[in-house]
Amino acid sequence: xxxxxxxxxxxxxxxxxxxxxxxxxxxxxxxxxxxxxxxxxxxxxxxxxxxxxxxxxxxxxxxxxxxxxxxxxxxxxxxxxxxxxxxxxxxxxxxxxxxxxxxxxxxxxxxxxxxxxxxxxxxxxxxxxxxxxxxxxxxxxxxxxxxxxxxxxxxxxxxxxxxxxxxxxxxxxxxxxxxxxxxxxxxxxxxxxxxxxxxxxxxxxxxxxxxxxxxxxxxxxxxxxxxxxxxxxxxxxxxxxxxxxxxxxxxxxxxxxxxxxxxxxxxxxxxxxxxxxxxxxxxxxxxxxxxxxxxxxxxxxxxxxxxxxxxxxxxxxxxxxxxxxxxxxxxxxxxxxx
Amino acid sequence: xxxxxxxxxxxxxxxxxxxxxxxxxxxxxxxxxxxxxxxxxxxxxxxxxxxxxxxxxxxxxxxxxxxxxxxxxxxxxxxxxxxxxxxxxxxxxxxxxxxxxxxxxxxxxxxxxxxxxxxxxxxxxxxxxxxxxxxxxxxxxxxxxxxxxxxxxxxxxxxxxxxxxxxxxxxxxxxxxxxxxxxxxxxxxxxxxxxxxxxxxxxxxxxxxxxxxxxxxxxxxxxxxxxxxxxxxxxxxxxxxxxxxxxxxxxxxxxxxxxxxxxxxxxxxxxxxxxxxxxxxxxxxxxxxxxxxxxxxxxxxxxxxxxxxxxxxxxxxxxxxxxxxxxxxx
Numbered sequence: 001x002x003x004x005x006x007x008x009x010x011x012x013x014x015x016x017x018x019x020x021x022x023x024x025x026x027x028x029x030x031x032x033x034x035x036x037x038x039x040x041x042x043x044x045x046x047x048x049x050x051x052x053x054x055x056x057x058x059x060x061x062x063x064x065x066x067x068x069x070x071x072x073x074x075x076x077x078x079x080x081x082x083x084x085x086x087x088x089x090x091x092x093x094x095x096x097x098x099x100x101x102x103x104x105x106x107x108x109x110x111x112x113x114x115x116x117x118x119x120x121x122x123x124x125x126x127x128x129x130x131x132x133x134x135x136x137x138x139x140x141x142x143x144x145x146x147x148x149x150x151x152x153x154x155x156x157x158x159x160x161x162x163x164x165x166x167x168x169x170x171x172x173x174x175x176x177x178x179x180x181x182x183x184x185x186x187x188x189x190x191x192x193x194x195x196x197x198x199x200x201x202x203x204x205x206x207x208x209x210x211x212x213x214x215x216x217x218x219x220x221x222x223x224x225x226x227x228x229x230x231x232x233x234x235x236x237x238x239x240x241x242x243x244x245x246x247x248x249x250x251x252x253x254x255x256x257x258x259x260x261x262x263x264x265x266x267x268x269x270x271x272x273x274x275x276x277x278x279x280x281x282x283x284x285x286x287x288x289x290x291x292x293x294x295x296x297x298x299x300x301x302x303x304x305x306x307x308x309x310x311x312x313x314x315x316x317x318x319x320x321x322x323x324x325x326x327x328x329x330x331x332x333x334x335x336x337x338x
Numbered sequence: 339x340x341x342x343x344x345x346x347x348x349x350x351x352x353x354x355x356x357x358x359x360x361x362x363x364x365x366x367x368x369x370x371x372x373x374x375x376x377x378x379x380x381x382x383x384x385x386x387x388x389x390x391x392x393x394x395x396x397x398x399x400x401x402x403x404x405x406x407x408x409x410x411x412x413x414x415x416x417x418x419x420x421x422x423x424x425x426x427x428x429x430x431x432x433x434x435x436x437x438x439x440x441x442x443x444x445x446x447x448x449x450x451x452x453x454x455x456x457x458x459x460x461x462x463x464x465x466x467x468x469x470x471x472x473x474x475x476x477x478x479x480x481x482x483x484x485x486x487x488x489x490x491x492x493x494x495x496x497x498x499x500x501x502x503x504x505x506x507x508x509x510x511x512x513x514x515x516x517x518x519x520x521x522x523x524x525x526x527x528x529x530x531x532x533x534x535x536x537x538x539x540x541x542x543x544x545x546x547x548x549x550x551x552x553x554x555x556x557x558x559x560x561x562x563x564x565x566x567x568x569x570x571x572x573x574x575x576x577x578x579x580x581x582x583x584x585x586x587x588x589x590x591x592x593x594x595x596x597x598x599x600x601x602x603x604x605x606x607x608x609x610x611x612x613x614x615x616x617x618x619x620x621x622x623x624x625x626x627x628x629x630x631x632x633x634x635x636x637x638x639x640x641x642x643x644x645x646x647x648x649x650x651x652x653x654x655x656x657x658x659x660x661x662x663x664x665x666x667x668x
Contacts (some may be wrong), residue, residue, distance in 0.1 A: 021600075023652025085347065094524055096595070196450045200650045315660040316349065316356065326663075337655035 004189075007033045007163060008210055009299050011153060012170030013040030013327025014198055020336035021198035024207075032211065035299040036332075037172055038152055041117045042069045042230035042325035043297055046251040047285040049077040049145045050321075053114050055280035056143070057088040062278075063106060065092040066114040069325045074320055076283045096128040100115040103132070103140040112274045113143045115313040120172040122146040122263055123237035129265070129272050141274035144263055146245070149173055150181045151161035151261035152252060157189035162299050166192040166210040168203070171225045176241075178233025182221040190219045197225040224263030244269055253321065256273060296329050310334055340493050353560025353605070356660030358568075360491040360523065376572075377496050378419040378555065380488065390425035392486035393415055401478060406511070407480055407493060408556060408609070409451035414513030414536045414607060415558075416485040419461045421541040422554045422610065424494040425487030427459065432483055433467040436477040448479065459536035491545045498573040499552045502613040502636040505622055507540060508533070508629040509585040510562050514604035515593050526596075529552040530589050533608035539611070540626050545636065547625035550615035563602040565611060566634075566644045578642045579634030579656065602646075603659045 010016055016036045019025060025034055038044050054075045057064045064080065064155065071081045089109075093099055096113055103111040115125050125142060132140045149170070156162060169182065169204065174195045177313040192213035196206030201333045206224045223229050243266075249263025265273045287294070290308050295301040303309050303322070313319035315331055322330040332338065350360045365373060370376065372380045379392035396417045412429050414432065419425040431453065436445070438557035456463055516532040518524070546553060553573075562584070570577045586594075586601045594601045613636065623630045633664045646656040 020654070021648070022650055023648045023654040024650070039518060080346075083344065094522060199650070204650070206366040288497070325599065335660070337657070 005031050005033055006211060006214055007035060007165050008168055008207065009035050009156070009164045009166075010168040011037040011039040011149070012168075013038070013043070013172070013325065013329070015168055015196075015203060017171065017327055017328050017332045018198045018200065019203060020332040020338050021262065021335070022203070024200060025173045026031070026337065027206070028073050030076045032207065034168075034207075035302070036296070036329040037156065037167075037299055038252065038297045039149070040120070040325050040327040040329070041121070041147060042073055043293065043321040044147060044152075044252045044254065045073070045116055045145050045321070046253050047076060047287055048251070048282055050278060050293050051077075051282050051285055052079065052275070053112075053143055054083060055282060056112055056274065057083050057090055058276045059278065059280075061109045061113045062089070063102060063109050064088070064114060065102060065111060066090065067094075067116065068092045069327070070114055070116060070232045072324045073321045074318060074324075075287065076286050083312075087153045097131065099192065100132055100135065100137065101126060103137050104135070107139060110139050110141060110277070114238045114322055115142045115144045117145055118147055118149050118173050119241070121177045122245065123176060123234075123241045126241045129244050129269055130240065132272060133269070138271070140272060141277050142265065142272050143274040144245070144265055146263040146290075147250060147252065148247060148263065150169075150185075151178075152255055153185055154189070155255055155258055157191050159298070163189060164299070166194070167234045168206050168210065169193050169195040169221075170235050171195060171197045171202070171228060174229045174233065175224070176234045177239045178229070179221045179223065179231045180233075186221050189250065192219050193221040195221070195225050195229050197228065200234070207212060242296060252297075254297035288319045291320040292321045293330070296322050298306050303330040306321060339408050341499065352558075353564050354603075357560070358658075359477050368630045375496060376489040378422040379425065379439040379487070381493050383425055387466065388489040388589055390420045390487045390489055391484070392419040392423075393482065394419060396483070397477065398517065399477060400520050401448065402533075403449055403532055404419040404516050406534035407448060407515070409448040411456045411534055411607060412481040412483045413452055413455035413459060413461070414534055417461060417536045417538055419558045419598040420485050420487035420609070420631070421538040422494065422550075422556055423487070423489065424492060424541070424545055424554070425489045426542065427461050427485050427487040427538055429464045430456065430483050430485040431465045431591070432463050432479065434469070435476050435480040435482075435503050436468065436470045437478050438473050440478055444480070448481075455536065457493060459538055476549050492549065494551060494554050496553060496569070496572045497612040498569050499576075499615070500575060500636055500638050501616055503616045503632055503653040504566075504577070504579065504636070505612045505614060505619060505626070506562070506585070506631055506633050507610055507612075507626045507629055508608075509587045509590065510606055510609060511558070511586060511590050511594065511601035511604035513607040515590050515599070517605075518597070519593065528589060528592060528593060530587075530593060533606055535608040537608065537610055543625040544612055547612055547621040548618035550618045551622065553613040554610050557606050557611060559605050561601070561603040561605060562609075563600075563609070563644065563656050564659055566656065569613070571642050572642050573636070576637040576640040576642070577634060577642065578637050578647060578653075580647045581649050583631050583633045585629065585631050599663050602656065605638055
């Protein structure tokens, strides 16, 4: 008798990469299917938000600071990498605090930090903004494209197109958020959630616990990453985050506009808001023809369903963002031959 | 012009697929039997003596880093390239391109290091050159070295043999991560040191221990994965390596994890892989000494490709580096 397939979504891009790197899919029983979710911050950033950052980089005496992942992401017309080659001052930083140092070293220039990321990243940027105020910096700005994970997760849990049986939940995000935001996913949408770490053993154990929940018809949130995650999460990080940012509606590539799924600077920190400081004219955002990143991010299609995959779209010349980021689903499939 | 690119980007220098395309474009221009071998050093005969000849340029930033400096690197780089041919390095040349403004004290530190490294490797600096260029035309100092060695026992090629065993002389990714940590001021209080050192004496011991070594390669730019792919490709054979046998120090692995780097693609400057007939593997392993590991074998299946047996026992492709590794967000 053929068993029903169990469809699990790994929400986080770092999980997608780790699963591919360890070859976990090849060892799983055939009835368990893993699909990749929207948890790559670079990938879900909308085309318009990327275009805005690129337009700002064209302005004289502006230094853009960004995490490395963003460099090759194609906007409608060009990318940071191409802009840099053509002379724009774009610098890869490893910590948002590095951008403050650059601001101090270049008082005659305006320094913009390209803020992309989930709850793992945004508290550190909030702390950076508080520090910028403390240091009295007037030439430091943040372009806030931060995303809040849970509204998107709810959208996926409630999606009629995507029928997921459970979520492999992100360890890093959960270090900050704790388990409380998962409660609705488990109880209202009846989707088991297991938070897990990034070693292959963590992931395999996480999958096992999800399957156990599904087989016994339970829907709860479990932690398989106790060495880092607690129920309460990092209360201090959330306090810092909430003191600097408010939620806003935000556009996700593939998922569209999701209510209260983004972050904007609070009014009292508006002097650091790059969107307010730089009024730029955006090109009409055109998504690359043939690219199915949007559907890949929703888990409806896989990279190999894309006609461009591995032919026109490669990590070197990516057409869509999922091929760029070290957490992108297409990059993982390309690199590890999934 | 290569493919769709009109300009040379940094990716053409990172040791990955693009660099190989660029090298091949240049090679075809000067095509000849010796060059076309594309080994770390050229091999040819003068009268009855077989020689190995190699050159390398050094542009490392910062000039001084934990475990080494540009001077030490300039000696070891060329010494090791000659050694990978199975030759004993004897003489090296030394050329500087100096940006105006460089402090004499820095030049002094670099030349002292060169002197020390050359003495350690047993090579003589026998010719040289100095150029000074205006500010901005170079970055402080660039060094080129070339070297000549004599092939005494037998020369090593670029092709592995079916069923060869692959040996590595120690943990990988140390040079690349030490440089990255020093260059980017990451602020990690790290104990990672570059593995930069001369390999000629270790190679000599290997050649003495076995007559059945087919290839040696020092996995510098592009890391271990790139060297394995080069050899699989040039031999038209498959390679299988075992993740759990590939040594990576805990501190290097952690820094790689934090930045989202794969140690398999990070540069080494004091490591070599040795392809040897299985029956001599233990002899070679002992000849090299502590820290040496057998990491894989050559197969007749999946020709031209490298497969990695992962920690949990799955098998997946280990491709050539496609584009520069970029530090990740989270």
